[in-house]
Amino acid sequence: MDLIGLYPTWYEPGIGSGYVIAIIATIHVLFSHTAVGAALLFTYLAYLGYRDDRPELIDFIKKYGMFLLVFSYILGSITGPGIWYSTTVGSPRGISALIHNFVWKWATEWVFFVIEVVGVYMMVYLVGKVDKATYLRIAITFGLASFATMLAIVGILSFMMEPGMPEWTEKGGYLLGFYGDNTFAQLAIRSMFMLTITAVVGGIVVAGLKDQVFKTWLARRLAVLGIVTATIGMLLYPWYLSTLPAQAQIVMENRIPAYYSTAILSVLLATIAYFVFTLIKPRMLTASIAGFATLAILILGLFPGETIRESARKPYVAGEYLYSNQVIGKDVPGMTIKSEIPTLEKVGFTHASVFWPETQREITPQNAAEVGRSLAIAACSNCHSLSPTGIRPIASYFGGMTDIPRIQNYLIGALSTGNTMYMPKIPLKEKEAEALALYLASLADPTVVAKFVDEKTRAAEADAVKAAPSKPVAVSMANPLHTGSKE
Amino acid sequence: MDASALYALRDPLGVPAAPIIFLILGVLTWALHIAAVHILLGASGLTLTGALSKNPHWRRLADAMIGTAKVALSVAIVLGVAPLLFVQVVYDPFWYTSNVLSAWWVIGFIVFLIIGSLALFIFYGLNQSMKSGAKTRCPGSLIAAIAFFLVVGFIMHALSVQMLHPEKWMAWYAPGGIIDASGRSLHEYNFWRFGFFISLSVPVIGLWMIAYRRYIMGRTQEDSGYLDFLRSLSMKLIPIGGVISLVLLAGWMMTLPANVAGFATGIWPASTAAILLLAVALPFVLAKKLDQGYWGFAPFAFGAVALIVVAVMREMLRWVTLFGVHGYNALDYKLHMDWYSTLMFFLTFGVIGGGVLAYLLTVAWKAGQTKGVYTASPMVNRMGTLGISLLGIWIIQYFVIGLWVAYAG
Ligand code: HEM
Numbered sequence: 001m002d003l004i005g006l007y008p009t010w011y012e013p014g015i016g017s018g019y020v021i022a023i024i025a026t027i028h029v030l031f032s033h034t035a036v037g038a039a040l041l042f043t044y045l046a047y048l049g050y051r052d053d054r055p056e057l058i059d060f061i062k063k064y065g066m067f068l069l070v071f072s073y074i075l076g077s078i079t080g081p082g083i084w085y086s087t088t089v090g091s092p093r094g095i096s097a098l099i100h101n102f103v104w105k106w107a108t109e110w111v112f113f114v115i116e117v118v119g120v121y122m123m124v125y126l127v128g129k130v131d132k133a134t135y136l137r138i139a140i141t142f143g144l145a146s147f148a149t150m151l152a153i154v155g156i157l158s159f160m161m162e163p164g165m166p167e168w169t170e171k172g173g174y175l176l177g178f179y180g181d182n183t184f185a186q187l188a189i190r191s192m193f194m195l196t197i198t199a200v201v202g203g204i205v206v207a208g209l210k211d212q213v214f215k216t217w218l219a220r221r222l223a224v225l226g227i228v229t230a231t232i233g234m235l236l237y238p239w240y241l242s243t244l245p246a247q248a249q250i251v252m253e254n255r256i257p258a259y260y261s262t263a264i265l266s267v268l269l270a271t272i273a274y275f276v277f278t279l280i281k282p283r284m285l286t287a288s289i290a291g292f293a294t295l296a297i298l299i300l301g302l303f304p305g306e307t308i309r310e311s312a313r314k315p316y317v318a319g320e321y322l323y324s325n326q327v328i329g330k331d332v333p334g335m336t337i338k339s340e341i342p343t344l345e346k347v348g349f350t351h352a353s354v355f356w357p358e359t360q361r362e363i364t365p366q367n368a369a370e371v372g373r374s375l376a377i378a379a380c381s382n383c384h385s386l387s388p389t390g391i392r393p394i395a396s397y398f399g400g401m402t403d404i405p406r407i408q409n410y411l412i413g414a415l416s417t418g419n420t421m422y423m424p425k426i427p428l429k430e431k432e433a434e435a436l437a438l439y440l441a442s443l444a445d446p447t448v449v450a451k452f453v454d455e456k457t458r459a460a461e462a463d464a465v466k467a468a469p470s471k472p473v474a475v476s477m478a479n480p481l482h483t484g485s486k487e
Numbered sequence: 488m489d490a491s492a493l494y495a496l497r498d499p500l501g502v503p504a505a506p507i508i509f510l511i512l513g514v515l516t517w518a519l520h521i522a523a524v525h526i527l528l529g530a531s532g533l534t535l536t537g538a539l540s541k542n543p544h545w546r547r548l549a550d551a552m553i554g555t556a557k558v559a560l561s562v563a564i565v566l567g568v569a570p571l572l573f574v575q576v577v578y579d580p581f582w583y584t585s586n587v588l589s590a591w592w593v594i595g596f597i598v599f600l601i602i603g604s605l606a607l608f609i610f611y612g613l614n615q616s617m618k619s620g621a622k623t624r625c626p627g628s629l630i631a632a633i634a635f636f637l638v639v640g641f642i643m644h645a646l647s648v649q650m651l652h653p654e655k656w657m658a659w660y661a662p663g664g665i666i667d668a669s670g671r672s673l674h675e676y677n678f679w680r681f682g683f684f685i686s687l688s689v690p691v692i693g694l695w696m697i698a699y700r701r702y703i704m705g706r707t708q709e710d711s712g713y714l715d716f717l718r719s720l721s722m723k724l725i726p727i728g729g730v731i732s733l734v735l736l737a738g739w740m741m742t743l744p745a746n747v748a749g750f751a752t753g754i755w756p757a758s759t760a761a762i763l764l765l766a767v768a769l770p771f772v773l774a775k776k777l778d779q780g781y782w783g784f785a786p787f788a789f790g791a792v793a794l795i796v797v798a799v800m801r802e803m804l805r806w807v808t809l810f811g812v813h814g815y816n817a818l819d820y821k822l823h824m825d826w827y828s829t830l831m832f833f834l835t836f837g838v839i840g841g842g843v844l845a846y847l848l849t850v851a852w853k854a855g856q857t858k859g860v861y862t863a864s865p866m867v868n869r870m871g872t873l874g875i876s877l878l879g880i881w882i883i884q885y886f887v888i889g890l891w892v893a894y895a896g
Contacts (some may be wrong), residue, residue, distance in 0.1 A: 003495040007583050008660045010590035011668035020594060076602050077564050082597035085601065088575075091584035091668065093498070096575065100500035101575050104828035105820040110569055111832075111840040117565050118847050121558060129854050135869035138850065141843060144878040151885050156895060165892065174503065174828040179892040262554070328499070337499045354492045355584075355657065359664040370665060377668050427755035 002347045004340040005218070006326055007092045011381040015092040016390030022307060024086045028079035030298045035072035036146050037198035039120065041205060041222075043139040046123070050132040056211065058128045064205060065124045068340045073120050077113075091382065093326045094317040101177050101319070109152035115145040150190060158183040161313045162245045162320050166252065169321070172334025177319070181243040189240055191226050192233035196271065199226030200297055201228065203278065203290030212283065220284030226275035234268050245320065248312040251422050260308060267301040281351075314383070315424040323424035325382045341425055348429035349378055362429045365456035369449045371432070372439025377438075380424050386443070395443040402445045407437035488653040492813035496580035503820035504829045506577045510802070510817060513573035518798035520570055521684065522791055523563035524640065528685065529692020530556040530634050531607070538614065538623040550618040551699070553611050560604060577817040579693065581650035581809065588649065588659050589642075590670025596642045603635030637685065644681045645673040648735040651808045652744075679738035686735050687797070689728025690767060694790040696721040698769055703782025705856045718777075722770065729767035733760055746812045758895040766793040840882055843874035 010017055042065055049057030063456050099106065108112045116339050119142030126135065155164060157176035163169060164180030202222040209215040241249070272294050278285050321330040321337065328340045343352050350371065360371045374396065376386055384394035401407060411426075411433045418425030428436060441448045502509065537549025551725040575582045586593050606628045613624040649659075652675055659674045660666060691894040700717040703709055736759065740751035750756070771784045776782045809815045849870065863871070 003492060005496040005580075007496065008587045008656075009668050010587050012590070013669070017590075024594075024597065045490075051717050074561060074608075075601065077561065078597060078600050078604065081564070081568055084571070085586070085593050085597060088583060088586050089593050092587055096498045097500060097581065099572065099575055099579075100498045100502060102828070103572065104503060104825070104832040106572050106836045107512075107569070108832050110565075110572065112566055115843050116849070117561050118844065121561070122847060122851055126851070126854055128859060129857075131860060133868065134850060134861075134863045134871065137868070137875060138847065140875055141871070141878065142881065144875065145843070148878065148882060148885075151882065157891075172823065175888070175892050176827045179889040181893060183642040183889070184893065217519065299741075335492050335500050336821075341747065341804070354488070354495055355660055357657070357664040357666065372668050376563045377666055386533060419777075424623065454557075461656070 002343050003354055004327070004352045005093070006349075006353045006378065009326075009377050009381060010089045011377050011386065012390070013385065013387040014389060016385045018310065018391040018434055021083070021086045021090050022310065024079060024082045025258055026299065028076065028083050030295075031072050031079055032076035033194055033197040033298070034201050034294070035069065035076045035120075035321060036070060036194055037147065037201040038069055038205070039123070039142065040195075040198050040480075041202045043143060044121065045205075046127060046135060046139060050135065055128075060209065061127050062124075064208060065127065069120055069124055073117070076098075079119065091317050091324070091326065093322060097318040097322050098156055098159065101159065101174065105156060105174070105178065109149050112145045112148040112152065116142060116149060116220075119145060151187070154187045154190060155179060155183045158186055160318050160414075161309070168319075168334060169330075169332050170334050172332070176284075178333075182240075185240040185243045186235065189233055189236050192229045192236065193231040196226055196233065197294075197298070199223065199229070199275065200271070200294045202288050202289070203293065206282075207285050207287040207290050215285075216282040217276050219285050219406065223275040223279035223282070227272055227279070230268055230271050230275070234263060248319075251314055252308070252312050254421075264301060267297060271297050271301075275302050314422040325379050325424050325426070325443055327379075327424060327426075329424055341427055344427040348427070348432050349375055350429070350432060363435050365453045365460075368431075368435040368438050368452065372435040372437070372442075375428070375432055375436045376439055383423075394440065398440055398444065400444040402441040402448050404434065404437045404441050404448065407440050408433045409485055416417065430451050488656055488813075493580050493653060493813060493815045496584070497820065498579055499821070501682070501824055502576055502825040503825035506818045506820040509576040511572045513570050513577075514802045515795065516566060516569035516573065516796045517790070517801075519797040520563060520566040521687075521798065522691065522794050523559050524525035525688040525691035525794075526560035527556055527563050528633070528636060528688040528693055529695065530559055531629065531636070532688070533692060533696075534610075535633065538617060538626050538629065541620075543618075544713050546620060547618040547713060548717070548720075550616075553614070553617070555695075555699075556607060557611055560607060562847050564600075578650065578805075578809075580815070582655070582735055584653075584656055585646045585649035588639050588656065588670060589646065589673050592642050592645070592670070592673055594840065596639055597639065598640075599635045600639045603632045604640060606632035606635065640685065641676070641681060642673070645676045648677055648680065649673075649675045651805060652781050653809075668867075670671065677739060677742060683732060683735040683739050686728065687794075689792075690725045690732060690763075691728075693721040693728060693821055694766070694770070694787040696724075697777060698784045698787040701777065702855070704778065704783070706858070725767050725770060726770045729763060736760060736763075743804075744808075747808050750804055750807050755803045756887050757797055759800045762793045762796045768789045829853060835881065839874075839877045842870070842877055844879075846870040846874045869871055 012020060042061055045057050045061055046052065049061070062259065070315055084095065119138060122138050123142060124134075126138065130138075158164060159177055160178070161182055163177050164183055166178045168176040199222040203219070204221065206215055206219050209218065241252075244252070274297075283415075316329070317324050319332070321328060321332050321339075323329045327344065328337060331337065331339050340352070350356060351362065356374065360374055363371050373386075380386070380394055383449055384392045384397075389397065398407065411428055415426040416419050416425065416428050416433070438449065438452050534549045534552040534556060537552065540546065540549075610625060610628040610632060613628070614621075617623065621778040655675070655801075659672070660668075696717055700714055700721070704714065736756065740756050743751055766786070766789050769789050770777060773782055773785065777786075806817070809817070847868070849867055850861070850863060853867075855861075
């Protein structure tokens with residue numbers, strides 16, 4: 001049987017599932033990094049409090065620790081599975097690829113996660129209730145477990161971009177999938193970023209300190225930490241870029257708006273400027289300034305960052321073999337995976353898809369527009385909104401065109417051949433391409449559907465011969481977004 | 488949807504260890520998850536009752552239970568992640584389809600859980616001194632929290648039930664042959680089943696209170712009026728809640744779809760009912776002994792075992808439905824054995840997880856029973872140092888192996 005395991009598609013017409021995922025991811029990174037940052041700082045304060053015997057520090061932790069730690073921890077730990085759930089519905093086979101390759105790594109991360117959660121409550125509740133050495137042991141245990149969760153997850157995140165080592169494709173296996181240049185580059189950058197966040201979030205905490213001398217001292221330390229780690233992070237960025245697959249490099253050069261990198265750079269410079277300010281004028285630091293800085297840095301810095309990561313791995317979502325539209329686009333002999341492209345070329349989406357309405361398996365003039373819509377949902381909507389709003393609206397790429405044969409030619413010439421660099425190869429049978437073209441044309445002018453049905457029926461009546469499909473011809477559409485060839 | 492379609496949906500990557508392992512871990516961790524959920528819901532319910540009462544014992548209980556609820560929430564989330572992982576390893580065709588078909592609800596799950604948690608925190612923040620008899624502030628926030636938790640549980644419930652109906656998926660995805668990709672509906676649920684899982688909160692929190700009572704008896708000069716109050720309250724909640732749960736279980740079994748109706752009269756529902764009855768009876772059998780030694784903790788421990796049986800029954804129903812009716816065998820998943828990651832997990836879980844948690848929980852337990860500052864014994868300190876060393880070793884091996892693979896291999 002020529003079935004390929006495509007799941008139903010979730011298509012969100014308003015903002016697009018891509019944005020839903022990006023929003024949840026950004027919120028999660030915000031809270032989880034805040035939580036880790038705050039935890040590191042509290043550990044340090046507890047250490048000072050115990051070492052120098054300063055009960056006011058311990059009181060301070062009791063007062064704010066609960067709020068900052070537990071609050072950001074709970075939200076971090078809800079939005080974590082949140083990302084997982086949102087990718088599940090946005091890209092089920094993408095998350096499945098990560099799970100099936102790395103299930104034991106996720107499970108290992110979970111062990112550290114359990115330790116972390118127990119640890120965070122103990123740090124909050126036991127401050128002042130256990131002896132100094134015990135408290136520090138708990139704090140160190142917590143810190144190491146937190147770091148270990150990051151270690152466990154970072155290779156999985158890298159795999160979304162590319163397998164750790166290129167040999168993975170031939171040999172398979174967990175180690176080659178997990179470890180590689182990109183894994184370590186990401187780890188280095190994330191660690192720096194986490195410390196920068198510690199310094200920003202720390203501002204909120206420091207602002208609440210009563211003792212002015214101590215406040216100045218701590219604010220300055222944090223400022224130095226922030227400046228150093230932000231700078232190192234920035235210096236590491238070229239290394240990170242150099243570990244990206246060649247494909248991603250081209251995509252980044254061509255497809256990411258120029259202002260994105262400027263935006264990220266400005267955020268970094270602004271961050272450093274902010275720390276310089278707190279270094280010079282530590283007493284001016286108030287909770288609202290620090291809170292605002294935290295939000296601004298995270299949102300302005302993270303959202304473009306997440307978007308770049310999402311765009312740069314196009315046309316793949318995982319392991320450089322699974323396309324964004326959930327089709328397996330390459331053989332992976334190491335895991336005995338076969339590309340699904342030949343099956344699609346042979347029988348088309350209409351016959352290969354598990355979830356396909358039976359009434360739409362055979363294309364007729366009457367159901368063509370509906371089949372076209374189903375095809376658009378299955379093959380395109382992962383990256384293109386089918387409505388005027390949302391992520392990369394598909395209609396906008398055709399500039400109101402209603403010439404069905406022309407669109408059909410483009411689909412066959414540019415998509416079925418895989419000639420569009422950052423898009424998956426999307427094999428379409430003649431009639432499927434026509435149906436999809438009809439649907440795309442109908443987005444600009446809904447009346448084309450009736451005309452199409454009418455013409456086809458009349459032609460059929462005239463000589464009982466189906467309309468001859470036009471031959472695929474080389475495409476040269478005046479569409480700046482669909483140029484570029486795959487070499 | 489026939490078996491060949493279900494098999495086609497499977498991930499071609501296969502699984503890195505025998506599928507049965509994932510199935511078993513899924514059942515065990517789900518039992519823990521649902522236990523935490525029961526404590527969360529039960530403790531929130533008691534807090535609400537106490538917060539609205541003038542009785543000083545009830546107020547004191549509310550004060551203790553809001554703390555329990557807060558921690559149970561974290562624990563329920565952490566323990567929910569594990570079955571979430573394992574269910575999609577061997578049941579991916581079902582889990583993913585069910586999720587995508589109700590995508591907005593899956594997103595809503597997160598949003599509602601966040602709102603519920605914030606509401607719980609607001610209530611907690613506003614009511615720091617319930618036991619001193621201060622007027623309860625904003626009980627509505629706690630009611631909202633409980634309501635949102637129930638919605639969250641209901642979404643999980645619907646997702647779990649939708650998995651079991653491959654024959655209906657196409658009608659949900661493309662009603663009348665037209666694809667509806669909006670993911671806006673929950674398609675299938677069974678109030679008996681949901682009610683059963685939720686109602687278990689009542690007996691479980693009763694068993695938990697017996698343990699809580701035994702724990703605070705360890706402190707000196709505990710108020711005996713309060714201890715008696717705890718005892719009589721839990722001895723009421725356990726049997727009443729137990730009976731309600733059994734009625735709901737029976738209702739669930741009687742409303743099973745026709746093609747698995749035979750499951751109701753089989754061994755699993757009977758064993759489940761039997762062990763639940765035993766769990767309800769145990770505190771009454773132990774009676775006076777509950778105050779001696781560690782016996783006070785036995786009913787809850789036995790309750791946890793009973794929940795494992797509940798989890799096994801739930802899994803067997805899934806097996807009977809998916810294998811028996813639809814021909815999908817979760818155990819014949821393609822195997823790509825990966826020894827390193829498999830062994831590494833079990834080592835991490837057993838040695839590091841076990842060792843470090845033993846240390847942390849020992850300290851927490853002892854500190855809770857000590858008035859003033861708890862000073863750890865040398866033995867406990869050694870446990871702590873060992874835990875830290877193990878974590879350190881894990882981190883070192885991560886880098887040694889990783890750098891070797893990436894740069895030397
Ligand atoms: C207040 C919060 C929660 C409540 C009240 C709750 C309640 C429930 C209930 C009643 C079920 C059984 C449904 C059925 O079989 O009919 C369930 C299953 C499940 N829950 Fe939760 N839950 C909560 C939070 C979570 C969280 C945060 C996660 C994950 C991060 C989670 C993961 C799961 C999973 C994966 C299952 C199904 C497992 C399977 O089918 O094998 N739950 N939950």
